[in-house]
Amino acid sequence: MKILLLNPNTTEALTDRMSEIAQDVAGSDAQIVPLTAPRGFPYIASRTEAQIAGAISYEMLAEHSHDADAAIIAAFGDPGLIGARESFDIPIVGMAEAAILHAAMLGERFSIVTFSPVMRRWYADCSRAVGLDGRFAGVRTPDEHFQDVGRAHLDLRSEIVKLACDAVKHDGADVIILGGAPLAGLSQDLQKDIPAPVVDPIAAATVQAISLAKLTSRQVLASRASKPIPKSSTGLSACLSDVLARGQAL
Amino acid sequence: MKILLLNPNTTEALTDRMSEIAQDVAGSDAQIVPLTAPRGFPYIASRTEAQIAGAISYEMLAEHSHDADAAIIAAFGDPGLIGARESFDIPIVGMAEAAILHAAMLGERFSIVTFSPVMRRWYADCSRAVGLDGRFAGVRTPDEHFQDVGRAHLDLRSEIVKLACDAVKHDGADVIILGGAPLAGLSQDLQKDIPAPVVDPIAAATVQAISLAKLTSRQVLASRASKPIPKSSTGLSACLSDVLARGQAL
Amino acid sequence: MKILLLNPNTTEALTDRMSEIAQDVAGSDAQIVPLTAPRGFPYIASRTEAQIAGAISYEMLAEHSHDADAAIIAAFGDPGLIGARESFDIPIVGMAEAAILHAAMLGERFSIVTFSPVMRRWYADCSRAVGLDGRFAGVRTPDEHFQDVGRAHLDLRSEIVKLACDAVKHDGADVIILGGAPLAGLSQDLQKDIPAPVVDPIAAATVQAISLAKLTSRQVLASRASKPIPKSSTGLSACLSDVLARGQAL
Amino acid sequence: MKILLLNPNTTEALTDRMSEIAQDVAGSDAQIVPLTAPRGFPYIASRTEAQIAGAISYEMLAEHSHDADAAIIAAFGDPGLIGARESFDIPIVGMAEAAILHAAMLGERFSIVTFSPVMRRWYADCSRAVGLDGRFAGVRTPDEHFQDVGRAHLDLRSEIVKLACDAVKHDGADVIILGGAPLAGLSQDLQKDIPAPVVDPIAAATVQAISLAKLTSRQVLASRASKPIPKSSTGLSACLSDVLARGQAL
Amino acid sequence: MKILLLNPNTTEALTDRMSEIAQDVAGSDAQIVPLTAPRGFPYIASRTEAQIAGAISYEMLAEHSHDADAAIIAAFGDPGLIGARESFDIPIVGMAEAAILHAAMLGERFSIVTFSPVMRRWYADCSRAVGLDGRFAGVRTPDEHFQDVGRAHLDLRSEIVKLACDAVKHDGADVIILGGAPLAGLSQDLQKDIPAPVVDPIAAATVQAISLAKLTSRQVLASRASKPIPKSSTGLSACLSDVLARGQAL
Amino acid sequence: MKILLLNPNTTEALTDRMSEIAQDVAGSDAQIVPLTAPRGFPYIASRTEAQIAGAISYEMLAEHSHDADAAIIAAFGDPGLIGARESFDIPIVGMAEAAILHAAMLGERFSIVTFSPVMRRWYADCSRAVGLDGRFAGVRTPDEHFQDVGRAHLDLRSEIVKLACDAVKHDGADVIILGGAPLAGLSQDLQKDIPAPVVDPIAAATVQAISLAKLTSRQVLASRASKPIPKSSTGLSACLSDVLARGQAL
Numbered sequence A, B, C, D, E, F: 001m002k003i004l005l006l007n008p009n010t011t012e013a014l015t016d017r018m019s020e021i022a023q024d025v026a027g028s029d030a031q032i033v034p035l036t037a038p039r040g041f042p043y044i045a046s047r048t049e050a051q052i053a054g055a056i057s058y059e060m061l062a063e064h065s066h067d068a069d070a071a072i073i074a075a076f077g078d079p080g081l082i083g084a085r086e087s088f089d090i091p092i093v094g095m096a097e098a099a100i101l102h103a104a105m106l107g108e109r110f111s112i113v114t115f116s117p118v119m120r121r122w123y124a125d126c127s128r129a130v131g132l133d134g135r136f137a138g139v140r141t142p143d144e145h146f147q148d149v150g151r152a153h154l155d156l157r158s159e160i161v162k163l164a165c166d167a168v169k170h171d172g173a174d175v176i177i178l179g180g181a182p183l184a185g186l187s188q189d190l191q192k193d194i195p196a197p198v199v200d201p202i203a204a205a206t207v208q209a210i211s212l213a214k215l216t217s218r219q220v221l222a223s224r225a226s227k228p229i230p231k232s233s234t235g236l237s238a239c240l241s242d243v244l245a246r247g248q249a250l
Helices: A012-029 A049-067 A081-087 A095-102 A117-130 A147-156 A159-170 A187-193 A199-213 A217-223 A236-248 B012-029 B047-068 B081-088 B096-102 B117-130 B149-155 B158-170 B187-191 B200-216 B219-222 B236-248 C012-030 C046-068 C081-087 C095-104 C117-130 C149-155 C158-169 C187-191 C201-215 C218-224 C236-247 D013-029 D047-065 D081-087 D095-104 D119-128 D148-157 D159-171 D186-192 D203-217 D218-222 D236-247 E014-028 E048-068 E079-088 E096-102 E118-131 E151-157 E157-171 E187-191 E201-214 E218-222 E238-246 F012-028 F047-068 F080-087 F095-102 F117-130 F147-153 F157-171 F187-191 F201-217 F219-222 F238-246
Strands: A004-005 A033-037 A069-071 A092-094 A110-111 A136-140 A176-180 B003-008 B030-038 B068-074 B092-094 B110-113 B136-140 B175-178 C002-007 C031-034 C069-071 C092-094 C110-113 C136-140 C177-178 D002-007 D032-034 D070-073 D093-096 D111-115 D136-140 D173-176 E002-007 E031-036 E070-072 E092-093 E112-113 E138-142 E174-180 F001-005 F031-036 F070-071 F092-094 F111-113 F136-139 F175-178
Touching: A004 A049, A004 A199, A012 B158, A012 E218, A033 A049, A033 E151, A049 A069, A049 A081, A049 A117, A049 A236, A049 E079, A049 F047, A049 F080, A049 F201, A069 A095, A081 A092, A081 F047, A092 A199, A095 A117, A095 A176, A095 A199, A095 B003, A095 B096, A095 B200, A095 C069, A110 A117, A110 A159, A110 C031, A110 C081, A117 C201, A136 A159, A147 A159, A159 E092, A159 F147, A199 B096, A199 B200, A217 E187, B003 B012, B003 B200, B003 D148, B003 E031, B012 B175, B012 B200, B030 B047, B030 C201, B030 D047, B030 D159, B047 B068, B047 B081, B047 B236, B047 E218, B068 B081, B068 B096, B068 B200, B081 C046, B092 B096, B092 B200, B092 D136, B096 B110, B096 B117, B096 B200, B096 E151, B110 B158, B110 E118, B117 F047, B136 B158, B149 F117, B158 B175, B158 B187, B175 B219, B175 E187, B187 C095, B200 C158, B200 E118, C002 C046, C002 C201, C002 D119, C002 D148, C012 C031, C012 C201, C031 C046, C046 C069, C046 C081, C046 C117, C046 C236, C069 C081, C069 C095, C069 C201, C081 C092, C081 E174, C092 C095, C092 C201, C092 F080, C095 C117, C095 C177, C095 D203, C110 C158, C110 E092, C117 C136, C136 C158, C149 D047, C158 C177, C158 C187, C177 C218, C201 D095, C201 D203, C201 F031, C218 F175, C236 E070, D002 D013, D002 D047, D002 D203, D013 D032, D013 D203, D013 F147, D032 D047, D047 D236, D047 E048, D047 E079, D070 D081, D070 D203, D070 F147, D081 D093, D081 D119, D093 D203, D095 D119, D095 D173, D095 D203, D111 D159, D111 F187, D119 D136, D136 D159, D159 F201, D173 F117, D218 F187, E002 E048, E002 E201, E002 F136, E014 E201, E031 E048, E031 E238, E048 E079, E048 E118, E048 E238, E070 E096, E070 E201, E096 E112, E096 E118, E096 E201, E096 F095, E096 F201, E112 E118, E112 E157, E118 E138, E138 E157, E138 F001, E151 E157, E157 E174, E157 E187, E201 F095, E201 F201, E238 F111, F001 F012, F001 F047, F001 F201, F012 F201, F031 F047, F047 F117, F070 F095, F070 F201, F080 F092, F092 F095, F092 F201, F095 F111, F095 F117, F095 F175, F111 F117, F111 F157, F117 F136, F136 F157, F147 F157, F157 F175, F157 F187
Parallel strands: A004 A033, A004 A069, A069 A092, A110 A136, A110 A176, B003 B030, B003 B068, B068 B092, B110 B136, B110 B175, C002 C031, C002 C069, C069 C092, C110 C136, C110 C177, D002 D032, D002 D070, D070 D093, D111 D136, D111 D173, E002 E031, E002 E070, E070 E092, E112 E138, E112 E174, F001 F031, F001 F070, F070 F092, F111 F136, F111 F175
Antiparallel strands: none
C-alpha cells in the first residue's frame, strides 16, 4: 500500500520529520511517499494561506495520486481537504480531521494544544468543519507567538505539558490533541506527564489512511454519484486540468 | 493483538458471522475473540433493551478485558459505550460510532440504511450521540418490520440497494452505512450497485479498534484523570464489582 | 393516586428522606410508595453506574408498577428514564428532567448547584438529554469531592449558598436547581439566602408526577404506537421479562 | 389558591370555555379567575397581534395579579410571556410552553396539530422559544384557513384526528399537542382515536400553574436578582405604570 | 427618499442626536424623519418594556409610514421588529439587527460593548434573534449600572475603549458594535483607540435602510404571500386598526 | 468611490453583465471596475473549483485593490471570501453573503433558487458559512443540469418562477434569492410573478459594498489586531507575495 504524505507547506524539514513518524507507525503496512509543496509558505497560519496552499495541494495530488492508495494532507487545519476528497478517487485524510475523529473514539471531549496563539482561530475552525464542535473543549496555546517553528518541539516542552494539564483540569478534556506539524512526534514523550491520552495528528492520520485504504477502493470512489461534473479550465497545471476535465458524466 | 468482539445480543449465529468478517478484515494484525451475551435479548431494538444489554456488556468486559488490547461492542446502537469507555482501560469501539466516524472521512454526509423501521429512532440517536448529526442525512428502511433477522441479508438485498440509491439521490448522502448486525457482510456484494462508498460497520469497527490499540496503551488509559472514582457495589457480578471498586484515586 | 418513588441507589436513608419530602409535597393528593434498589451502588456518580442502575430500575418498575399511577426515578441524572418511559404504561418522571422543566417555567436560564465536582459531567449531560442546554447556565460545585454523602446537606450549607449566589451573579442564572439526592430537602432552608427561586428536584418531581397522572391514563399510554415491539428474553427477572414480552403488536 | 386565566384575545366565549376546562382540572385545588382582554383582537394569529396583545396582558396582570397565586396566559403562542415572568412576582404559565414541557415528560418528540395553516409559523416559533426545538416534530394543519374559529372544534374533528395520526406515523411524534384556544376541550374526545397521548394546553397550563404556585411563593419571586430595574413611564395604565416603577433596587 | 427614524423611547434628546447622525450619514440620499414615542419609557432596558414599546411603535408606523420609503426602529434591541416587518409594506430596519449584519460583513466575530450591565441579557437576545449567535463573541459592559443615560457618551469614554480592547484581545472579536442609543455618535471618536472596526448602529441602520429602499418597493412588499391575514380589532389607535384590517386576502 | 467587481470565473460575458447591473445600481455613488479571472474555470460549480478560484482572486485583489474602496467577489458561493477579508484592507463583499444578509432584513426565512442541481450543495454551504442556516429554507433547482450557462436567464424563466413560487408556498420562504451569476439581472423581470421580495445578489452586493465603504476606511482595517502575521512566500505572484509579506506586526 502506498500513501502520499503531502505537506502543503514548503518546509522540507517538516516533511521529513512527519514522514519518519508516519513510516514508523505504518511499519510494513504501507509505504509513505513524502511530498513537499513546490511553492507557497514555509508554515501556513491563516485562512488566506490555507486557501492558496489548498489549491497547490491539488496540483500535487494530480501529479502523484494516480498510483497511490490514499493521501494525507499533512498540515493541521486540512487545507483543501473538502475539494480534494470531492475530486480525487482515493481516500484523503486531513491531519486535523483524523486527529479529531480518532480522539472522539478515546473519550467524550477533546482539546487542542498548540505552540502559538496565532493558530487559535484556524484550529477552532477545524472542529466546526468536522462537525464535532459539540465535543470540542477549546484550544490552549502559549500567550506569545513562538517564532522559530523548527524549535517549537524542543523549547516549548514544559509549557505544552502545562497547557495540556490545564485543558484536562479546567476545560474537562478527556483527550488532548497536539496540533500543528511542528509538534509532530512529541506526543510519546509528553504522554507520561499528561493525565489523558495524547493524540499525535500525524500518527492518527497514518492509521486512518491505512484503515480507509483497506476498506475502500479507487474504483468505488470513481463511481460516486456525488463527484463534481467534468470541467475545462485554463492556466492550471496540466495534470490538475486533466483530472478536473475527466470528472464524472452527469 | 487481541480484540474482543462483544455481541451484546444473545444470538450466537450473529456473533459468528460478525467475528468471521472481523477476522477477515484484521488478517494477521489481530486475533478476534468472539463473545456472546449470556443473557438478554436475541436482537436489541429499543432503548430499554439497550439499557439492559449495555449493563450486561460490562460484565462481559470485566470478565474478558484483562488481557485484551481493545474491544468492539458489536451492536449497531452501541449499548453501554460511554460507560464502558469511562471505566475500562482499553480502547472501546462502538459499531455505530466507528461506522459513522469512518464514513465521515469518506464524504461529507452519510445515511444509514437498515432492515426494519423499528430501528429508525434508535439509529438516529447514534448520530446525535456521536455529535455528527449535522452531517447525518437520515435513516432509510423498508416500510414493514422484517421479522426474520437471520434472513435479512438474504431476502432484503434488492430493497436495501434501492433504499441506498434513494438516500444518495434524494437525501444527498455521500456515504452509505449498512446499519445493524443482520446486514453485516453484505456491503461488498452490494457496493457495485450503489453509487457511493458503502460502509460495513463491523469492518469499520475492526480497523478502528486496531488503529486505536496501535496508538494507545492500557497504561495510558489507566492513568486518565477523567475516570470515575472507585465505587463499592452489591449484587453485581464479582468481576464487574472488582473493576468498579478499583477505579481511580481522586 | 399511588406514586412510586424509586431510588435506583441502594441507600435506604436517602429513600426515606426523599419519600418524606415527596409525601409532604403530595399531601392528600397522592400516596408515595418508597422503593430502594435491591442491588447496585450506594450512590450513583458515573455513566457506568447509571447504565447498570437504570437496568435495575426496570426490574423494580416491572415488579411494582402494575397498580401505580406514576413513578419517580429518584436519582438526579435520571438513570434509565428514556427506556422506562418507552416500555412502561404509566407516566415516568425523572428527578433531573422534572427539576429542569419546572425551572424552565420560573425563569429563562437555570444553573445546577451540587455537592461534588465528580457529578459535574453527568449533570451537564442531563440538560442536553432534556434538550434545554440552550438555557443551561452551568453546574457549580465545591472544588473537592465531598466523601460523606449522608452529611452533605449538613456540612456544605454555606458553600452551597455561595455557589448558588455565584451562579446568579456570574452565570446569569434566573433559577437554581439543587442537584443530587443528598441535597434533597435543603432548598426551603437555603431559599432566603439565594436571590433566585431554588428548585428542589424531589419536590418538582412529585408535583410533576401528580400533574401527569391527573391528565394521562395507563390506558392511553398502553395504546401508544411508539412502544417497542414485544421481545422475548433470557436471564432477566421474571417480571421484567413478562413486561417486555407483552410489548405492543406491530 | 387563586389562578388568573388571562385570555389576551377579546372573545369572551373562548375565555368561558377555557375557564370551564381549567376549573374542571383544578377541582378544589384552585379557583380559576377568568379575564378577557378589554381591547385587541378576537383571535391572535400573527406576531404583530401577539406583540400588541402581550402588552395589553401586562395591564390585565397589573390590575389583577396582586392577590393571585399564579397566572395563565391563555393563548397558544404565549404573547408577552417572557416580560410577564420578568416583571410580575407570581408564577406565570404560558399555554404553549406548559403544553410543550408537559408533553416532554410523556415522550421524546411532540407535534402540534391545529386548525389553520395561518398559525403554522407562530406555533413553530413557540418550540424554539421554549428551547425544545430539537424534540419538535412539526406542526400539522388543514391546508385551508378555517374562518369560523368558534366552530373549529365541531367541524374539524375528523380532520384533526387524521392530522394527529399522520404526525404519529410520518413525523415520529410520541405526543400530540392540540394547539390553539379554539381546540380547547377537544383532547379527551379525540384521545381514543389517536395512538399517542394528546395534550390539551389549557389542562396542562392549569396543572402546571398549580404545581408552580405550590412550590414558589410571591416573596421568593419578589427578591429575584434578575428582575428589571424600576422604571418610570408615561401614558401607560396607572396600575402597570406602578408595577414597573416599583421594580427592584440595583 | 424618506426614512422614518422611529425612537420607541420617549426621550426626545436621544431622537435628536440619532437623527442628526442618520442625516449626516444619509446626506442627500435620504431625508430622515424623526419620531419620538408619544408614551412609554425614557429608555427601554427590559423585555417587558420592549414588548410595550414595540406595540407603541406600530401606532407610530401606522400614522407615519404611508409616504415613507423605509423605517428605522431606533432602539438597540429592536422592539417590535418582527411584527413591524410582517405588517408594514416598507423595509423596516432594526438598529441592532442592522449593526450585527453590517458587522458580519466586516469580520467573522463581533462583540457588543455597552454602558450598563442591565442591558446584557436583552442585547445577547439580539444576536440569537438575528440568528448569528454562532458568530457572537459576547457583551462587555461596566460592572455597575450607569444611571445618567444622557451622559454615558461623555463620562464612559475611557471605560468603553477598555471594554472594546478586551473584547478584541480576550474574546476574539473582529468587529465591535457600540450598543445602545446613548452611545450613538461615539464610534468615530473611539475608533482610533480600538484595533477593530467599530460599528455605530444608527449609522449602520441608516445605510441599510437606504440600501433596502433602493432595491425593494412598497408594491413588492404589499404583494407578499407571507403577510398576516386581515384582522379586525377594538380599542387600538384608528390608524393601526386600519392597517391591520387591510392585511392581505388569503 | 471605486468598487472592484472581481469575477473569479474566466467568462468575460458574465463580468460584463454583472458590471452593468452593478453600475446601474451604484449610479453616481461609485465607479464599478470590472475584473475577470485570468485563468481558472468558465463557471465555478464545485468546492475544488472554489478553492482554486479563491486563490486566484487573491492575485487579482493584490494587483488591483490598492486604490479601490471596496471589492465584490462576484461569484455566488463567495470563493476565498474569508481569507480576502482577513488579508486585504478594504471591505470585501461576497455575492452570496451579501444576498443572504440583505434578504435577512426583508423577512425571516429565505430560499435560494438557481439554474442547476449541481449547485445545490455548494449554495447550501453558503448559508452555513454566513451562520444563518437557521433561517435558510432551502435551495430549489431544476431536476436536470442546464448546460448552457449563458442562456440560463433566457430559457429557464418560467421554471425559475415556478421554483420560487414553490419555495414560498411549500418551504415557507419570505424572501427569494436568485443564486448564481447566470441569473444576474433577472430579478426585476421575475418579481411581478413571485409573491415574495426577490433579491438579485449582484445588486445586493453593490449596495452593501457602497454601505461598507461609506462607513469603514482602509486605515481602520489596516490597524485591525486580528490580521494574520506577515509571511514570506515563494512562487506566488509578486503582488500577492508583497501583500502577505507586509501583513501586520505582532
